Amino acid sequence: MWRRSTVPEGDGTIVAAEPKASAVPARAGRRTAAAPAAAAGTVLYLDGVTVSFDGFRALNNLSLVIAKGELRTIIGPNGAGKTTMMDVITGKTKPDRGHVIFDADTDLTRLDETRIANLGIGRKFQKPTVFEHLTVFENLELALKCDRGTFRTLFFTLDAARARRIDEIMGLIGLGDRRAFRAGQLSHGQKQWLEIGMLLMQEPQILLLDEPVAGMTDHETEQTADLILDINRDRSVVVVEHDMEFVRRLGAKVTVLHEGSVLAEGSLETVKNDHRVIEVYLGR
Amino acid sequence: MGPLTSRLLALESRRGWSVFCGLLLVAAVLVPVLHLATPPDSPLHVPAYMVSLLGKYLCFALLALSLDLVWGYAGALSLGHGAFFALGGYAMGMHLMRQIGERGVYGNAGLPDFMVFLNWKELPWYWWGFDGVLWTALMIVAVPAALAFVVGWFAFRSRITGVYFSIITQAMTFALMLAFFRNEMGFGGNNGLTDFKDILGYPLQSDATRVALYVASAVMLAAGYLVARFVVASKLGRVLMAIRDAESRVRFLGYDVTAAKLFVFTLSAVLAGIAGALYVPQVGIINPSEFSPAQSIEVAIWVAVGGRGTLFGAILGAFTVNGAKSVFTGLAPEVWLFFLGGLFILVTLFMPKGIVGLWGQLRAKIGEGVQNVAQKHRA
Numbered sequence: 020m021w022r023r024s025t026v027p028e029g030d031g032t033i034v035a036a037e038p039k040a041s042a043v044p045a046r047a048g049r050r051t052a053a054a055p056a057a058a059a060g061t062v063l064y065l066d067g068v069t070v071s072f073d074g075f076r077a078l079n080n081l082s083l084v085i086a087k088g089e090l091r092t093i094i095g096p097n098g099a100g101k102t103t104m105m106d107v108i109t110g111k112t113k114p115d116r117g118h119v120i121f122d123a124d125t126d127l128t129r130l131d132e133t134r135i136a137n138l139g140i141g142r143k144f145q146k147p148t149v150f151e152h153l154t155v156f157e158n159l160e161l162a163l164k165c166d167r168g169t170f171r172t173l174f175f176t177l178d179a180a181r182a183r184r185i186d187e188i189m190g191l192i193g194l195g196d197r198r199a200f201r202a203g204q205l206s207h208g209q210k211q212w213l214e215i216g217m218l219l220m221q222e223p224q225i226l227l228l229d230e231p232v233a234g235m236t237d238h239e240t241e242q243t244a245d246l247i248l249d250i251n252r253d254r255s256v257v258v259v260e261h262d263m264e265f266v267r268r269l270g271a272k273v274t275v276l277h278e279g280s281v282l283a284e285g286s287l288e289t290v291k292n293d294h295r296v297i298e299v300y301l302g303r
Numbered sequence: 304m305g306p307l308t309s310r311l312l313a314l315e316s317r318r319g320w321s322v323f324c325g326l327l328l329v330a331a332v333l334v335p336v337l338h339l340a341t342p343p344d345s346p347l348h349v350p351a352y353m354v355s356l357l358g359k360y361l362c363f364a365l366l367a368l369s370l371d372l373v374w375g376y377a378g379a380l381s382l383g384h385g386a387f388f389a390l391g392g393y394a395m396g397m398h399l400m401r402q403i404g405e406r407g408v409y410g411n412a413g414l415p416d417f418m419v420f421l422n423w424k425e426l427p428w429y430w431w432g433f434d435g436v437l438w439t440a441l442m443i444v445a446v447p448a449a450l451a452f453v454v455g456w457f458a459f460r461s462r463i464t465g466v467y468f469s470i471i472t473q474a475m476t477f478a479l480m481l482a483f484f485r486n487e488m489g490f491g492g493n494n495g496l497t498d499f500k501d502i503l504g505y506p507l508q509s510d511a512t513r514v515a516l517y518v519a520s521a522v523m524l525a526a527g528y529l530v531a532r533f534v535v536a537s538k539l540g541r542v543l544m545a546i547r548d549a550e551s552r553v554r555f556l557g558y559d560v561t562a563a564k565l566f567v568f569t570l571s572a573v574l575a576g577i578a579g580a581l582y583v584p585q586v587g588i589i590n591p592s593e594f595s596p597a598q599s600i601e602v603a604i605w606v607a608v609g610g611r612g613t614l615f616g617a618i619l620g621a622f623t624v625n626g627a628k629s630v631f632t633g634l635a636p637e638v639w640l641f642f643l644g645g646l647f648i649l650v651t652l653f654m655p656k657g658i659v660g661l662w663g664q665l666r667a668k669i670g671e672g673v674q675n676v677a678q679k680h681r682a
Binding site for chain 1: 306307310534537538539541542544545547548549551552553554555556557558559560562563566
């Protein structure tokens, strides 16, 4: 909100209008169709999503396409709508307008968090939320992809193959020697990795990571980048991040969000030299 | 050995099982033997009043255990658990009323005394079937379960948590109390149900019946403990603990939080109902005061004092607080409530993990002290 006072009204409307103009031609054909459907090879398609909180538009006619197997980084100033976008995809927030199409034909805006998670969309929150009173192993076991029914869970027994899978992931996230530690005893960076490990246990098609390296040391940040690149070999990953060094290291396509819609899209170099992006970042 | 048997055996460590069996032997065998087989003047003799007192405590312990399951593990503090206890008790009470038959003051085999007194001509439909043991047993379980399921379904589906859930359950038991106070409800109003004669054909006043009820309570508590232990040791138990710590995160993992909470709340209500049903024949009366909000709050205090989220702590807390209550109300009844309030404040401030956690706290303190002394010696 405070940005509004520093940017003159006129400028604000121009910035908001321009990305819309650039986005329309690319998707014009699909927009005219009665029921939205994503092209083949698309894992996630946001179509004209608008979310308002008390008159403030957190997302403003946002459209975005993520291809299967793609790694995408999303940047943008505070309040650009990055977290709200994650909330809409995972069903935490229902949009006022627009659709979120997963895997060609599933409209996520009609489903709740549980259903969406079971479809194969994993989300890591900004603040690491692991279950502090459970051990590293138990945290991963809870995330394990299997029948989530209440009675099935009551009579669940862990077979050898699944136990091995947990051990495998524990090794991948570098917590192999922390098996019986309570998650609450882990360092901040380790909690972030544990949460990424939990997402992997769900075997999702797409992973949404909200600021995965916030509060990490440089060394931990490097390791996290390698981990994400490793994960991206099997599935799509969307990373929201502030840390430009980290974004550079991932070397993926970048989307810049501003005031709830797409401001620019392309490689990090292209985006960096875009005059509107410079204006938004330096103008604040 | 099937997978379920091996899981049951794995519920406790070897030491845990020995403690469990030891306590069960003392409660279900030693106490009755010392009561029945020793002469009254022997120092080992357990007097009759002690047996019925311990029987009452066992029922309270089962009630505390049931609350610990929802509060200690799923994080939902129900302040209306007394309602499920009372409903189970009323179901048992109705059966015992029908067993009185012609031996009532009015000698009417078809109607309980209080209905004759109110000039009712026939038995209300909801009293039908309570002559039978099976129907009664079914109702002891089904009525608390149904209430918990309906209240829980509305509350958990609307994502009511924390203090709001406590208030709703408190309102639930208060509303039931007001309803049961009314004579036209057909549950004996203010006086409740009393003057019971016998259970399953055995006179309630006889020593043998009292001991049998006591043993039944001990066995039910042990069974209830194992059921609760099975739930909390399962993966569902870990889901519940995860819900307690970060409910929305569990949803994003793909678990049905509403269903998990509803299951454990309903199971808990069933255990509370059974506790109430065993309590009523031992005290000989059930009246609406069992629904009073203060009763339910007291149950939460038992659990907090013993140590929540441990199951064993709930049982320990129920015995400790009720034992203190029996002593205090004998010595100085007027200070009991001050003692109870003070106890709750002290436990919250200094023993957040209750009596069960005290051992760990002490050990940490002693360890610190030893280290300090060692450091001083070195310096």
